[in-house]
Amino acid sequence: MSPTETPSGTARAGRLLPQVAAALVVVLLLLVIVRLPWAGDLGMHAATIQRLSHNLLHPGNPLVDADTPSPYYSPWMLLLGVVAKVTGLSVFVVLRGAALVALTLLVTGVWRYVRTLSAHRAAPALALLSLVFLWGPVLFNWSGFLGLNSLALTVSYPSVFALGLTFHFWAWVTRAVRTEASWGRWLWLGVLWALILLCHQFTGVVASLGALAMVIAARPARAVLLRLAAALALGMLLLWLWPYYDFFSLFSAGADLEAIHRPLYENLAARFGLVLLGVAALVLRLRRDRWDPLVLFFALGVLMFAAGGLTGHYSWGRAMPAALIPAQLAAALEVVAAGRRAVRVGWACVLGAALAVGAWTQAGTLGYVTGRAALPSAVAAKYGTPWVGYHWITPWVKYGDVVMAREFPARQIPAYGAYTVAPGYPDVFLADAGRREAAVARYFAAGTSAAERAGIAREYGVRWVVGPKSLAGPGLRKVKTGPDSQVLYRVMP
Incomplete structure (x- = not known):
């Protein structure tokens, strides 16, 4: 060369x-x-x-x-x-x-x-x-x-x-x-x-x-x-x-x-x-x-x-x-x-x-x-596992249904067409966002009675709840258990 x-x-x-x-x-x-x-x-x-x-x-x-x-x-x-x-x-x-x-x-x-x-x-x-x-x-x-x-x-x-x-x-x-x-x-x-x-x-x-x-x-x-x-x-x-x-x-x-x-x-x-x-x-x-x-x-x-x-x-x-x-x-x-x-x-x-x-x-x-x-x-060791998603609830939860869920599932559930009670993200145009977040916190609090939970569900038109097994009680019927022991409940009238 x-x-x-x-x-x-x-x-x-x-x-x-x-x-x-x-x-x-x-x-x-x-x-x-x-x-x-x-x-x-x-x-x-x-x-x-x-x-x-x-x-x-x-x-x-x-x-x-x-x-x-x-x-x-x-x-x-x-x-x-x-x-x-x-x-x-x-x-x-x-x-x-x-x-x-x-x-x-x-x-x-x-x-x-x-x-x-x-x-x-x-x-x-x-x-x-x-x-x-x-x-x-x-x-x-x-x-x-x-x-x-x-x-x-x-x-x-x-x-x-x-x-x-x-x-x-x-x-x-x-x-x-x-x-x-x-x-x-x-x-x-x-x-x-x-x-x-x-x-x-x-x-x-x-x-x-x-x-x-x-x-x-x-x-x-x-x-x-x-x-x-x-x-x-x-x-x-x-x-x-x-x-x-x-x-x-x-x-x-x-x-x-x-x-x-x-x-x-x-x-x-x-x-x-x-x-x-x-x-x-x-x-x-x-x-x-x-x-x-x-x-x-x-x-x-x-x-x-x-x-x-x-x-x-x-x-x-x-x-x-x-x-x-x-x-x-x-x-x-x-x-x-x-x-x-x-x-x-x-x-x-x-x-x-x-x-x-x-x-x-x-x-x-x-x-x-x-x-x-x-x-x-x-x-x-450097890999972050992606979220699983909530496709497992879709055989029951339909477009427009309201789901009671904490913040993490609330960031995913609306992707399938359902609504949540409180938004999973800050919303500058939602005037009652703080009230909704407080309602979700009360619903999942350990000392909340079944009657109070039912009242919150009626106020926001909740048809489904995604939460832990410990939430089971009057007014909720277990439908499906998903990843991480999350349970889909149907709200009974």
Whole structure:
């Protein structure tokens, strides 16, 4: 081999390795979609599709038998509800199709946006690997966050669909501010911005911060700013006109959202420590260009995240991807940045080691495809068993029936069409949520009499109860015993 062939072969291998690794990640996620592991909010999204497939215009509350709006009734979920209604497919089949669309949007969106930052052929693959693996040595899962394990559990959620749209949105915004795009292009961007915000409000905030950074970095002319203002006005109008819920009322959401999001501010080093490599890359980018869009994006994300922690608005922590994503992308792009080859190789080695640590942390994701039994013991220890679900009650419990259940089953039962007395998730539009939760607590309390339980059941139209064996007594007839010794009871008149 001649001296001129060796660098060429090395460069080719350097391009192919991340591309092959990224392709394997995508294949893994496609296989996960087939299994569709259940943990977290899957039941909420399945219930939302259930309600829309039965009544597109007035679906009511997705979890309890109440006529309230819901922020889950987004344009994307409305489309999925139409698909379920027209085809008659199970909501879980529809969610698998939604996951496939969302994953396609995400992968192509990352590719398109990274192309606005680097022309190097390996850049998109490196970026995808950094987005899914450059996290920390302690596993972290949350919707709207792009870790591999988190993606595996949330790929069918509206948050992943919104993230996919977001990367495409950023690519279009970047090109629009660079080329002084037409009025029509900017108005389309206003529509897309509103769509992202309606589909997943927290991801919409991340999309907005990223777009703002790209506009600031471009320092556009006044003509572009006028078109941007028109796009924003159109987007705000669409948000105001959306009929399924009042978007702007979400800004006054209750304290329940703050309590749920407080954990986002805990164990930051363990969950996100590897991202510090990206912060170092951002410092290098800042030295090269003080108007670098990723640096500005990161700064805006850090400011909002910090403001949430300092003021007690912990739900603002959902803007953390606005700090993570630019840092992760910067770490990947530094491998293909201009400069001395030895520096790039050294950076590639450090990034490769960090990605290996992140991949090992999330190795349990393989279990969502193979099952625990097929995993080596060291990997099996990292695997989180998905929820079993409540399909075992469906031969008796029909669509629209009200089931008395504690919080954990209440997060799953509505996926099959039934309602629960109290919602399994905070609901900012359900005025009597606290009263309902108190009623459920009284019903399952050890000292509650059979007569009081019967009164609670009558008040909320309860036909079924899912609870422990110890609940058996007058007014309840045992129908079926399910996993973990849970019992389905019929409420007797």
